[in-house]
Amino acid sequence: MGRRRGAGKHVVVLGATFTLVGITGQALAGAEWQVLVSRVVMGAGEAAVFSGALPWVWRQFPPHRRGSASGLFGLSMWSGLALGPLVASVANLAGERAAWLLLAALGTGSLGFVLGCPSSGPVRLPPLRLRTLRVRGAAAPSLMFGLAAYGYGTLSAVLVLYLDSGPGGSVLGLPIFAGTFLLIRIAGSRVVDRVGGRTVAAASLIVEALGFVVIVGTDSAAGALIGVALVGGGCSLAFPAAVSVAISRSPRHAAGTAVAGMTSFWDLGILTAGVGGGLLAMTFGHRAAFVGALVAAIVGLVVALSPYATERRSRMREDRRMRDE
Structure with missing residues (x-):
């Protein structure tokens, strides 16, 4: 059984990086297939951010409080889904390029914020095998x-x-x-x-x-x-x-x-x-x-x-x- 430090933070950083790459790819795309590939990269990044951030949050709470912590943490995603279209629509009034630049700036800010956060400490993880994905x-x-x-x-x-x-x-x-x-x-x-x-x-x-x-x-x-x-x-x-x-x-x-x-x-x-x-x-x-x-x-x-x-x-x-x- 290996010993990793800050596993949750590392996954979030990787996911935020993928998300930023996906945003940039869509902003610069010149063909439909490039948009599609960028969307896939962005989707993988968003999935990694959520999957890594939630266990990272859990380590700050005892087991009997993790249900409520998960509920409040989930509000961050719902708030983003609610405010994101509104913010992008306002930015789009200045042009499509301005909207993409704003999204890239938000992605960069998110990545920088995560890099500045302390890790959750040592985490013991089993060796990654296919059967470990079935819990x-x-x-x-x-x-x-x-x-x-x-x-x-x-x-x-x-x-x-x-x-x-x-x-x-x-x-x-x-x-x-x-x-x-x-x-x-x-x-x-x-x-x-x-x-x-x-x-x-x-x-x-x-x-x-x-x-x-x-x-x-x-x-x-x-x-x-x-x-x-x-x-x-x-x-x-x-x-x-x-x-x-x-x-x-x-x-x-x-x-x-x-x-x-x-x-x-x-x-x-x-x-x-x-x-x-x-x-x-x-x-x-x-x-x-x-x-x-x-x-x-x-x-x-x-x-x-x-x-x-x-x-x-x-x-x-x-x-x-x-x-x-």
């Missing part, structure tokens, strides 16, 4: 997280079209989802540490499912927007809850690998919802897409309540011992 105990929280993401993906793909076609309020739909999501994430992340990831995951999926029931069962804009708010509130704590379950069921040295694999199910859920929800909407109508999301939330709830999503007793006893000390 015991990560399957249930990964599936649960992906099914929760299916609801978000369905709203992203279908909501505006549905509201435009009937109930109205399309301008407010996604902002209400995002606002509720951020508010509940900020206010509720600490609840994960208090009651456990499995309980919060089950409650989140119940609220998400209830939101889709409201959307499907109402014809008014107000009713549909209430349903959207419920879905946003349900989705908001899916990440910290799934992280808590994954950490509790995975070996300590593989926690980062477990969560990195788990987060990929969020993207998979959104991708599946975009395709599946779109096909349902085109074939059977918009409400059929929301029914599909409702079914996904119910299946996720079954997974959350299954024995495979139960936190391991030995890890829970250790966390209780650390709280008592």
Whole structure:
């Protein structure tokens, strides 16, 4: 078993470098294939940043506080996703080149900030083998997280079209989802540490499912927007809850690998919802897409309540011992 120093920081630095290279490549691209290659490099960099930064953050917190820490850390990503298009749009008023220069400056600033941060100290890592990428105990929280993401993906793909076609309020739909999501994430992340990831995951999926029931069962804009708010509130704590379950069921040295694999199910859920929800909407109508999301939330709830999503007793006893000390 090798001994590495600051493994999380090194991964983040590598990812930030890849992201900056991808941004620069898109700014200088003269052909479509160059844009595509740059996007792939940028995507790999962003994945590395998140996968390396989260375990780096965890090392600053005891195990019983890592659920809430993950939830608050995730706000950085959501804040960037919310503010990024706005900032880029404003910069684009001065020309496309100005927008790219701003993105490159932000990427450079991010890399410089990471280089100036202290490492998280020594980390013991097992030798990298193919079988180490499959982490015991990560399957249930990964599936649960992906099914929760299916609801978000369905709203992203279908909501505006549905509201435009009937109930109205399309301008407010996604902002209400995002606002509720951020508010509940900020206010509720600490609840994960208090009651456990499995309980919060089950409650989140119940609220998400209830939101889709409201959307499907109402014809008014107000009713549909209430349903959207419920879905946003349900989705908001899916990440910290799934992280808590994954950490509790995975070996300590593989926690980062477990969560990195788990987060990929969020993207998979959104991708599946975009395709599946779109096909349902085109074939059977918009409400059929929301029914599909409702079914996904119910299946996720079954997974959350299954024995495979139960936190391991030995890890829970250790966390209780650390709280008592």
